[in-house]
Amino acid sequence: MQIFHGRQQQVRSEQRGDTFTGEVWADPVMPTTKGVTINNVFFTPGARTWWHTHEQGQILQVVAGQGWICVAGEPPQMIRSGDSVWIPANERHWHGATTESYLLHTAISLGKTNWQEEVSAQDYAQPAG
Template sequence: MKVFHGRADGGHSEQRGETFTGTVYADPVMPATSGVTINTVFFAPQGRTYWHTHELGQVLQVTAGKGWICVEGEAPQEIRQGDIVFIGPNERHWHGASDASYMVHIATSLGKATWQEEVAEADYPKGLTLR
């Protein structure tokens, strides 16, 4: 058993860039162990991931704000504080904040992530009223 106190690496929040649109920061909760990575991720309004997959899936626990989760071929679905989302193995998806709210989630990623292209502006919902 290992106990982690505070940030796993003791460092500062990392601004994400190459595979994210907008302002996104991540804090490692636990270092990558046996193919499992856990991060707390802050998305400023309109911040979001690129399209990607996870070899064994991903679990998102939204802890603050409102945003979107979108699986390829489906319409984006609203997510907000208290929601938990499971994305299946190798399911192509993106997630991030709405255009009018920040969003924070804890992301538990299982297996290798494969990053793909940026989400097209036409595919990102803007101006929609979230509950």
């Protein structure tokens, strides 16, 4: 067992860039341990991830604000404060804030994340199904 007490003083928030569109900040909850990565991720309005998959899946717990989650080939779905999302292993998806709200979620990523291409403005603007 390992216990990670709150936010460690020596750990810094990171502004994400290479695989995100818009301004996105991540705050590690715990260091990557046995293939599990946990981050609090803050998206400014309109910010989002690029398309990606997770080797063993991902859990998102929406803490505040509202955003979109989208699986390849489907329209984006709204996510709001209090929602939990399970993304199965190797399911191609993206997630991020709406244009009207920020989004803060805790992302629990299982195994390696495989980053792909940027989400197009057209894909981001699709109406929810």
